[in-house]
Amino acid sequence: MKYLCLIYDNEAVWTTMSPAEAEADMQQYFTFTDDIRRTGHYVAGEALQPVATATTLRERHGQLSMTDGPFAETKEQLGGFYLIEARDLNDAVQVARRIPAVRTGSIEVRPIVDFGAMPQD
Amino acid sequence: MHAPATLRDQIDAIYRAESRRVLATLIRLLRDFERAEDAMQEAFVAAVEAWASTGVPANPRSWLVSTGRFKAIDAARRRSAFDAATARITDALYAAHEPIPDDDEAIADDRLRLIFLCCHPALPLDAQVALTLREVCGLTTEAIAVAFLGTPSTIAQRIVRAKQKIRQARIPYELPEFGALHARLDAILRVIYLVFNEGYRASAGDTLVRRDLTAEAIRLCRLVAALLPDPEVHGLLGLMLLHDARRDTRSSAEGELVLLEDQDRSRWHRAQIAEGAALVQRALRGGRVGAYAVQGAIAAVHAEAPTADATDWREIVGLYDVLLRLDPSPVVALNRAVAVAMRDGPAAGLALITPMLTSPALATYALAHSAAGELTRRLGDVASARAHYERALALTTQGAEQRFLAARLAALRHSGATPDA
Incomplete structure (x- = not known):
């Protein structure tokens, strides 16, 4: 079963990091990603550009509106994700708890809908 | 078909004793909550009919589990006539070769x-x-x-x-x-x-x-303690037994709140106190000393004191010091301050509580204000006591507590300023 691990953290922290700290942080992610590739959990994962680069679209009554910024302003911002394959939620949690941002921000674990296995009754 | 009353009684008794165990096993075998519940109900329905002619089997629990499992497979088969997805579930159920546990x-x-x-x-x-x-x-x-x-x-x-x-x-x-x-x-x-x-x-x-x-x-806690004997489980079980041992004295016949010091100790359940205290002792020796065990130890000191005056407040303050390290919460700090007042006198307790009354965590906590009211009353400061009790009364929503505080305020008006220490 697939789970999406959404990584929320305070972007501002990035701007206050020294290059050495940022390097060490990146290294932790590389190590983690290698790890979950080895265990077969890894499906995909990306880091996102800061929310300042976000564009939000809405179409209402046939009119497309385009606004600057993320869908919702929050204290912690969506900064990246991993898509993982896990046996069950406990297995997914064991993976997600090792994402470095768990110690500074938060990780949301969401099961992916499997349309092939939807119950028919 | 109507089962004879005795068989019905037997089945009712088996339902009360075994239905949760049967359900727990069926959930594992069927991997689905709802199907397991349906299967269990069907198994009991089937039992009424089958046992009327065969009598109650030697091991009703495993009869119910295997019958429930077959009922679920039947149901899945009926569904699988309609779609392929449930056919796969049926296959999985057949393939599941976990033995039915005995x-x-x-x-x-x-x-x-x-x-x-x-x-x-x-x-x-x-x-x-x-x-x-x-x-x-x-x-x-x-x-x-x-x-x-x-x-x-x-x-x-x-x-x-x-x-x-x-x-x-x-x-x-x-x-x-x-x-x-x-x-x-x-x-x-x-x-x-x-x-x-x-x-x-x-x-x-x-x-x-x-x-x-x-x-x-x-x-429930007894069940968990039997399945998983861990110090904190014993600590919580002991704590609850000790509190519950005082159940008959915590309110008067009229439903009014009775303070610990005013409760009739001869009506506390002694055997239950002994069991609770032994569990707490066991928890404290268990290595992983947790907040429940320490709260249990505090409850045990109260429960084992022959009179309110004989309470070992030094021991209780010491235990609150330990609890505060495990659980540094404002409410624990407040309870510790009340224990200090009992050990060292109302002035010492008040010195600790006064700053808490304006802290964000306790400013709207009724029990903090009623504790301050009690201590100022004991010091003979009637005006302050009245103000504290009034604040407490305004903050509480619980009926018995409101009546208790109103009675305290009424007593203040009658007694005037006479320190009772």
């Missing part, structure tokens, strides 16, 4: 799995409570609704949503890995203590039903 250890593991599932921290706390009472304790949604002042439909919805999440997020039916055991156990104990407190706080109104809740919490 030994008590395997059954115990199934019960524990069910408790860990119902108290999974990925579920909202109120759903954990409802699910545990429904599935582990076998309470009806109506009884849960009465106990938690909700409506049956709210409770039912909470349970349905929780089961939906269990299925959709695939929360597994398994014992946690060793590394996660203590954290997961803490979640179970929190649910049990919440159930207990919900019953314990009620001093009027639906007393009977809520008394059921304290009994249910103790029963």
